[in-house]
Amino acid sequence: MQILGIGILTWIVFLPIVAMIFVLLVPKGRETWIKWISVVATGLQVILAAVLLLNYRYDLAGVNTLEGFQFVEKYRWIDVSGVAWFGRIVIDYFLGVDGLSMPMVVLTALISFIGAIASWELPKTKGYYALYLLLDTGMMGVFVALDFFLFYIFWEVMLLPMYFLIGIWGGPRREYAAIKFFIYTLLGSVLMLLVMIGLYFSTSIIDPVTGEKVHTFNMLAMMDPKNYEPGSIFSGLHTTWRYIAYIALFIGFAIKVPIVPFHTWLPDAHVEAPTPISVILAGVLLKMGTYGMLRISFPIFPDGMIKYALPMAILGFINIVYGALAAMAQEDFKKLIAYSSISHMGYVVLGMAALNTQGVTGAIMQMFNHGTITAMLFLIVGVLYDRAHTRGLYEFGGLANQMPKYFGIVIIAFFAALGLPGLSGFISEAFVFLGAFQTYKWIAIFSATGVIITAGYILWTTQRLFFGQLPERWKNLPDINARELVTLVPLAIIVIFLGVYPSPLINLMNTSVNHLVKFVSEMGQAGMQLGILP
């Protein structure tokens, strides 16, 4: 599918960059133009995402088959002819979507659009929006790239804008938070880089044009054991090097999720980042970690996945319970939401570790739903902070009467986060537990305590904020305004809609998830049956 001769995925990825160039060209004193350019560009992204959805074929699986991918664009990017001692180097510009990435593309477009609106009041507009749009391109690119090299470039392109967005527009400890974020994620991505290079030297495919053997960064080729060169570092199944590579990749992605004990950057980054950046961070960036596992770690290292599924499930459990307990202890509203994010991402990890249709479906649904719910939560914190200039939970009380419309929205988001039936959070958590219970009964049972603790801190927070006596100093707090409602209401609608009728989301990923689960478990088991593993 093409628009003006350029593929639709290229449009959706590079539209923000085009907008960024326009933003940079806007003359001084025209800040409103900048805002409108950015909002229109991200709005167009949402429209493009909708076009993708309308043309999406639900019967195609993707994952490891080229035919299963949709809207594929594949062009030669780097082509270095071979020499006597080293073969040809080929890197493709290779984009495509399947059921794993489609929900994420929609989510990214949506959250970026809402973030752009929520950024309206921030100072230093030009720099802010330029970086914001660059970040947007990076995020979108990660979700549609099918070439590992391209994936890596997009992954890294996000780092610098994020550093600046937290570091310049953030709160009092922004410098510390920004550098911590940067160093943690860079550490994760260099591990990924090494594995990527190792995979490159291990896989080779026959070039269809010339018929010669070339190494490749093509993810789909890396998923096929036939393409591994005998004797190369990652050849075979269930080898030590493959396990090490799986763990290195896992750590790289785990830092982004974040999985305990790699989570310490997240509370700092969230608390210091400005509201829209927190929204992006929680709504999209965290999902890159889990998406990376589904897209890269699982199908490329199914043996490692099977081998380390149990530790992964335990990590998921720790995330759920630890995140919830830590959230319970917070006095800062935003920090509480940050820890609740860790807890909720734990469900994703648990669902993926279960490696069955329900679990993985639940995980991807949770990725999407957590994206919308946490985005709401951070926007809600932002609304309160903009008015009161404090986030101390104990400083509030009785806001329900003071800000009734705000209260209404907050209750939807809170109950969705808590997992109340009828709202989207419930469905995904239920699926995760359904899946996890089949594979890891006890872990699932223990993890369910997380739901109770979540209910505890959410209800307690509601009480601290909205009930009781309204302190004198907040008597003049205005209620939520129209622009803030514009950002929150669409998300609330999605949360309610998917809570009542989740089928559209499930159908979107169903074929791919089934295929992924089947592929990974068969491949992972294969080595064991052959007796390669003791």
Place this chain on the structure above:
Amino acid sequence: MEERFIIELTQSLKNFLPEVSLTVTLSLVILLDLIFGRRFKNIGAFVSLAGLVVTLFFTIKQYGGSYQIFRGMFVVDPYSTFFKFVFLLSAFVIVIFSLQSYELRETSARRRIGEYYFFILSLTLGAFLMAGSVNLIMMYLSLELVSISSYILAGYIKESERSSEASMKYVIYGALSSGLMIYGISLVYGLTGELNIYAINASFLSSGYSPIVLMISLVLILAGFGYKISAVPFHYWTPDVYEGAPITVTAFLSVSSKAAGFAMLVRFLKASFIDRTITLGIEGAWAVIQGLPLTEIVAVLSALTMTVGNIIAIWQNNLKRMLAYSSIAHAGYILMGVVVMQNLGISAMLIYFLAYLFMNLGAFYCVMLVAEKTGSEDIEVYKGLGYRAPFLSIVFTIFLVSLTGIPPTFGFIGKLYLFSALINAKVIWLAVVGVLNSVVSLYYYIRVVRNMFLGDPESGKEPINFSPAHIVVMLILVIPTLLFGVYFTPIVNFAQISVAMFGLR
């Protein structure tokens, strides 16, 4: 007999044109400066630029050929020609820097500016000779030519005590390590009776010498190289010299002198202590003479060099000093390419040098401009610079990001190839050390970025303006840094062709 000698000599001279043209240029610089220097201050610079362009022309014409001249004293091959391009490019950029340098303009150095360009060119000539010499004496002499030129350049600003101190330290360390090196050379000569590195290799292979003696001579010779490329533990001169010397000279030393050291080191390693009777089965890989732990030595040197360089760089508040330690760390990265003893590693090294040329010169240029406008190289003056000089700050950020090795910059491609070479050769531990070092290096590079954009201006809020000439130079350096980060086909092609050395597979 004599007639044959003359024929040979003329033949050789024909293939020696780049060096000849450099020599002519440097004589012209000194002559014309003597005659016209009073009326045209910058005549030396413009003659140098013209001479460099002419040399470039001859060098391009030479590219692709592979032959030895002057009876096996010197070779011309794609490998040395590649380095000649690096030297020429950096000399060209440095002359332009020098034209704009406030240090050279506002001190007594302006009265000796003709000689300054003379030494820039003589250093370049020395580097040319280093890249191509295959005879131990020739190697030593060209190394000394580079060294002596750089001693003088480092102390060029007489009234600056730091500059003089730098020069003095440089001489002392230089004397020590070249002493060690010549001792190593004498051992090799004593053993084999040969000075040509190919002949030495043949002698090593035909009559088995005790590995211990070889080892001692190898380590002694490596000391000389280690000093030139500022590898740990021969790096002690680097920070002081880099901090004390004028910025233009620091930038030049960090690229040209280092590249020359590497060029010679790799040729020496690949030619002399190699067992050519063993084929490793992998095309373009070579084996070290049995009993010599050469790979391990270089690997440890590399790991030490980058780790020490990066960790000490964290504590530096003077940008020149920080970049000095960073350049030590980069020597460590480049050594990773040498460790694998494969063409893949050498080509990675060449790619890295091109990247390093642009990003490092660019970073030094930004430091020079800021020092000119604010009078200091301290990291504190960078506070709030992003709002006073946005263009420079963005460009500087790109150079620093590239030095860290984050895509989409040229620096990333360089690192990618170095790590690729290591992983292909399964030296995984060093690759892990390398990537962890990249993460450490982020911390101090980003400190500058943090001060520029995240800090508020402390001294003076008025915007800083740059002349179009400054902006053009920045663009010339920053565009390749970004462009080759996303499209590196030509660079890799060039580097892969350029690993070919005379007489070696």
